[in-house]
Amino acid sequence: MTAASAGFGASRARTRRSLLREGARRHPRALFGTAVVALAVLAVLAVGFGTVSIAPETTVAIVLHRLLGLDTGATWSAASETIVWDLRIPRVLTAAMVGAALAVAGATFQGLLRNPLADPYVLGTASGAALGAAVALLIPVRIVVVEFGLVHAFAFVGALLAITVVYRLSRLSAWSGMTSLLLTGYAVGSLLAAGLAMAMYLSGATLRQIFAFLLGGFEAATWPRLAIALPLVVVGTAVILWRARVLNGLMLGEEAAAHLGVDVRRERAILLAAGSLVTAAAVAVSGLIGFVGLVVPHVVRLVVGPSARAVLPLSIVVGACLLVLADLGARLLGDIPVGVVSALVGAPFFLFLLRRAQSGYEL
Amino acid sequence: MTDLVPTDRAAIAGPPIVEFRAVTLAYGRREIVRAADLSIAPGERVALVGPNGAGKSTLLRALTGLLAPVAGQVEVDGRDVADFDRAALARRIAVVPQLAVLPFSARVEEIVALGRLPHEDPIRGPRPADRAAVAEAMDRVGLGRLLGRDARELSLGERQLVLVALAIAQAAPIVVLDEPTVHLDLRHQVEVMELLVDLNARDGTTVLAVLHDLNLAARYFPRVLVVADGRIAADGPPADVLTAARIRDVFGVDPGILWGAPWSPASADR
Numbered sequence: 001m002t003a004a005s006a007g008f009g010a011s012r013a014r015t016r017r018s019l020l021r022e023g024a025r026r027h028p029r030a031l032f033g034t035a036v037v038a039l040a041v042l043a044v045l046a047v048g049f050g051t052v053s054i055a056p057e058t059t060v061a062i063v064l065h066r067l068l069g070l071d072t073g074a075t076w077s078a079a080s081e082t083i084v085w086d087l088r089i090p091r092v093l094t095a096a097m098v099g100a101a102l103a104v105a106g107a108t109f110q111g112l113l114r115n116p117l118a119d120p121y122v123l124g125t126a127s128g129a130a131l132g133a134a135v136a137l138l139i140p141v142r143i144v145v146v147e148f149g150l151v152h153a154f155a156f157v158g159a160l161l162a163i164t165v166v167y168r169l170s171r172l173s174a175w176s177g178m179t180s181l182l183l184t185g186y187a188v189g190s191l192l193a194a195g196l197a198m199a200m201y202l203s204g205a206t207l208r209q210i211f212a213f214l215l216g217g218f219e220a221a222t223w224p225r226l227a228i229a230l231p232l233v234v235v236g237t238a239v240i241l242w243r244a245r246v247l248n249g250l251m252l253g254e255e256a257a258a259h260l261g262v263d264v265r266r267e268r269a270i271l272l273a274a275g276s277l278v279t280a281a282a283v284a285v286s287g288l289i290g291f292v293g294l295v296v297p298h299v300v301r302l303v304v305g306p307s308a309r310a311v312l313p314l315s316i317v318v319g320a321c322l323l324v325l326a327d328l329g330a331r332l333l334g335d336i337p338v339g340v341v342s343a344l345v346g347a348p349f350f351l352f353l354l355r356r357a358q359s360g361y362e363l
Numbered sequence: 364m365t366d367l368v369p370t371d372r373a374a375i376a377g378p379p380i381v382e383f384r385a386v387t388l389a390y391g392r393r394e395i396v397r398a399a400d401l402s403i404a405p406g407e408r409v410a411l412v413g414p415n416g417a418g419k420s421t422l423l424r425a426l427t428g429l430l431a432p433v434a435g436q437v438e439v440d441g442r443d444v445a446d447f448d449r450a451a452l453a454r455r456i457a458v459v460p461q462l463a464v465l466p467f468s469a470r471v472e473e474i475v476a477l478g479r480l481p482h483e484d485p486i487r488g489p490r491p492a493d494r495a496a497v498a499e500a501m502d503r504v505g506l507g508r509l510l511g512r513d514a515r516e517l518s519l520g521e522r523q524l525v526l527v528a529l530a531i532a533q534a535a536p537i538v539v540l541d542e543p544t545v546h547l548d549l550r551h552q553v554e555v556m557e558l559l560v561d562l563n564a565r566d567g568t569t570v571l572a573v574l575h576d577l578n579l580a581a582r583y584f585p586r587v588l589v590v591a592d593g594r595i596a597a598d599g600p601p602a603d604v605l606t607a608a609r610i611r612d613v614f615g616v617d618p619g620i621l622w623g624a625p626w627s628p629a630s631a632d633r
Contacts (some may be wrong), residue, residue: 114466147620242485249480251469256460259427262534306467307476309488347603 023222028310031303035317037082043096044322046328047088050078050354059084086223093284094221094229095327095338096320099292101233103319107311108240108275111247111269112268113178119294120279123185123272124162128191129283132158134199137206151213152225152284159280162192167272177268215337216287218327229281236278240312243271247308289339291346292319298350306317322346364568378441380405380537380569381426386419386435395421398435398594405536408563408570409581412605413590414614419573420541422590427539428452439537459526459540462519463492471509471517474525475501500532520551522608527558538562540572546581553575556583557600567572581605589613 048054061074062084104331105120107145111121121128132154139150166185173180200210246267249257279293296319297311304310326342383401386395396418402582411419424430425437428444437444439455447455457478465474478500479493501507504524509517514525530538538559546551547626560583562568574580580587581601589597589604591613597604610618 110466234576244488245480245483245485248477251465251467252460252474252477253463255429256448256463258429259453259456259458259460260477261450263449301467305473306465306469307473326390 011035024081025303025305028304028314032313032317035314035321039096039317039321041326043092046092046095046237046324047084049328050083050088050331052083054080054084054088063089090223091218091221091225091327092324094226095218095323097226097230097233098218098282098286099296099319099321099323099326100316101237101278101319102289102293103296103322104237104240104312105275105279105282106306106319107297107315108247108271109293110297111250111308112275113182114250114253114273115178115182116298117294118182119290120282120325121288121290121293122189123181123276124166124192125159125190125276125279125283126288127189127196128162129155129280130159130210130214130288131192131196131199133287134196134203134210135211137213138199139205139206155213155287156280156284159283160276162188163272164174167269177264191225212337213287216289216339217330217337218286219335221285227283229285232238233278233283236274236281237316240271240276240278242310243267243274246271247312248306251306286296287339289323289342291339291343292322295346295350296322304363369378377405378513379403379438380440381571382438382441383422383425384436384438386422386425386432386437388418388425389433390421390430394433394593396425399593399595401595401598403569403571405569406563406567407587408559408584408588409572409588410584411571411573411590412577412580414597417590418593423458423541423571423573427456427458442580450481451632453533453535455535456537456539457530457535457542459530459538459587462522462546465541468513468515471506471512471514471525472497472501474514475506475528478529478534480516481533493580496534497532503531503561504528512520519546520548520554523547523551523555524558527555531558531562531617536567537569537571540570542573543609544574544576546571552579561584577605577610 039212044056044059048056048058058074058076058080062074062076062081064072065071066085086309102120105117109120109122110116112118115122120231121271133151135158136154166181166188169188170177170180170184182198200207203210246257246262249260249262250264252260258264281291297315300311300314300318304314322342322345326345327338329341329345330336379402379435381401381403383399383532385398385400386396387398388396394604398419399422401422408623411422413419421430423434426439426444428447428449431445439447439452444452476489476493476497479489479496482493482496483489504527506525506528509525514522517525523546527543530540543555547555556579559570559572563570570584572584574584585600587597587599587601587604588595589609596613597609609619610616
């Protein structure tokens with residue numbers, strides 16, 4: 001009797017859960033709206049937390065005042081305004097942008113390579129960026145243009161150079177497009193990692209700085225840096241969103257995609273370029289933050305299904321939320337690297353979801 | 364039910380919907396098909412049979428624009444396939460995809476909906492008409508009972524039916540299949556064949572299928588092409604084309620193994 005009623009209760013809970021999941025799957029727009037609101041609330045809270053606490057209403061009032069010149073009657077000190085406007089808002093917005101960029105790039109690379117283990121870094125962008133940053137740190141000259149130093153520039157260029165080399169080399173191989181991209185990416189990535197190891201070995205006092213880049217973080221976020229990276233991310237993301245159709249077609253393979261009206265060779269090059277641009281821009285401002293790009297698209301897929309038309313926009317918002325949260329955690333825990341926090345939060349959550357998923361991921 | 368009387372080809376009016384003019388196909392330097400000529404009228408059901416490596420699939424790849432001919436020309440609706448952009452061609456020719464491992468879990472209806480991609484606006488995505496077409500295709504194939512199921516949990520036969528539904532949702536005047544029955548048990552083989560006949564009869568869809576099973580080809584296709592060694596060795600109604608001598612010649616197998624007796628139209632209808 002008790003066992004039976006317990007079983008009944010459990011099945012009712014399951015029905016409620018599956019109804020919720022049905023709702024999410026049928027109405028991705030409503031889910032998207034909810035996620036955007038959550039991101040906004042999270043961002044306001046994240047601006048408030050820190051060594052100096054700022055009330056959420058003060059944050060909102062300062063933003064309204066600075067952006068629209070509105071006077072809400074609230075008062076605040078000049079110090080609060082500096083903290084909010086010059087330090088925390090750029091940092092929170094950068095975290096959101098980087099999270100969005102890495103998540104959308106991850107969804108793109110997973111769909112493009114038809115591989116659930118792909119992430120934005122899989123084709124060598126990470127090693128390229130890291131080597132670029134390391135080389136920049138080893139050069140004794142300091143050049144800074146609009147707060148964009150050699151490290152940022154070299155990381156950006158390194159990431160794009162790496163993916164270009166991978167793409168060019170992959171086209172020489174006899175393997176089918178996606179397989180050869182993955183294998184070439186792995187090979188080139190290993191080569192660059194060796195270069196990075198050598199640079200770190202030779203770096204001496206700058207080792208710590210190289211290491212900080214590898215872990216990633218938003219301590220160095222400023223308005224000008226955000227302003228330079230944001231357009232790149234926006235353009236790349238728009239190009240990707242425009243091609244949700246292509247990513248859907250690729251679900252059944254390259255040939256099936258071609259039969260469904262996708263010019264596979266051309267679209268692959270475009271998506272690769274857009275995904276890499278977005279990744280490179282994110283990496284240039286924040287260093288290598290792992291895990292967001294791998295996990296967020298999967299989490300989103302488990303909720304809304306595999307259609308890129310729903311996965312891409314939701315990944316953008318959820319990725320932004322995750323890194324705003326991770327950065328907040330990192331600050332509250334005494335400025336530990338944000339990559340550590342995102343992995344600490346993300347990995348167990350991901351494992352939990354994988355257990356819950358109705359069917360496993362085949363590779 | 365199934366129309367087993369071979370369609371009179373002369374009775375099918377209009378210009379050809381598919382035309383191969385002296386088409387030579389090659390992978391690199393390896394020539395697969397030599398100077399093939401072929402003309403298919405709208406509304407025909409055509410089976411391509413022949414040994415492995417004879418060039419059947421290669422002919423289909425040329426038709427669907429995946430392989431450009433080394434010489435000659437492939438035309439759809441009187442227009443060179445090379446002149447179509449991919450989406451336009453996909454609106455003319457639906458190809459039942461090969462079974463593939465899905466990278467992500469996907470529901471049956473989400474797979475069928477992929478058939479609407481060539482009709483979809485890149486920004487706005489699927490419209491109510493697309494959703495209606497998906498629902499209708501699922502209905503036709505009888506997939507209602509699989510609604511909401513993860514496509515990766517299905518049997519091979521069910522998966523094949525899902526892919527046929529995808530091609531039906533694509534709503535193209537030509538449907539192309541490459542060995543659609545290869546993994547299937549008898550019931551699913553018949554189910555797929557009946558669907559093709561129904562599509563052909565009700566919508567006038569032209570059907571081209573590569574088949575290994577000569578019995579299925581003879582039973583469900585009024586016109587059979589025997590492809591051997593890169594040439595179209597025979598073309599016509601199954602009774603004329605699938606003769607004992609030709610089967611022995613092309614496949615190197617005694618037809619008695621297949622039918623217990625030399626081929627005759629009567630045994631095909633049994």
